[in-house]
Amino acid sequence: MLNSATGTMATVAQDIKQYTADDIRAIKAEAVSEAKKAVAKFLAEWTESTGGNEYGEPMYCGFAWTNIYNIKGNTKLGKAFKAAGIEKDYSGAYSIWDPAEHRGQSMDAKEVGAQACADVSVSMALLRIWVAEQTNRKRFANVWK
8 A cells, every 4th residue: 555654655455456546546656667767778778789770779669558457447446546547448458558658669668668567567466467569460468466
């Protein structure tokens, strides 16, 4: 749960149904922070190992996001997700689009950020998480809790 004195995550609730909007905001903030760090590390390592290019990132264009499944919107938890600013997508999952907020087009970088977001979310017990990417066809990588 969120430690209101420090604004950081303390012990995570054993029952996800007890999470409040503040708890979910804190988990999302931690996940986004880790996603940004992961993308920065990936791009630095990529540039060092390849010498980089004029765009500063791999030239494989696409999108990536993190989906959180099995939460009904009409439950206390679903309402907490909505209050925390996480909306459902067309598949019915709560979706965090481009969690690293990477302003490039590299799907490789976006995928690294989405995976880091999912890793934090799973460690915070946010049920079933998928990292999804899209180019001309969809590819999925699963992370399960």
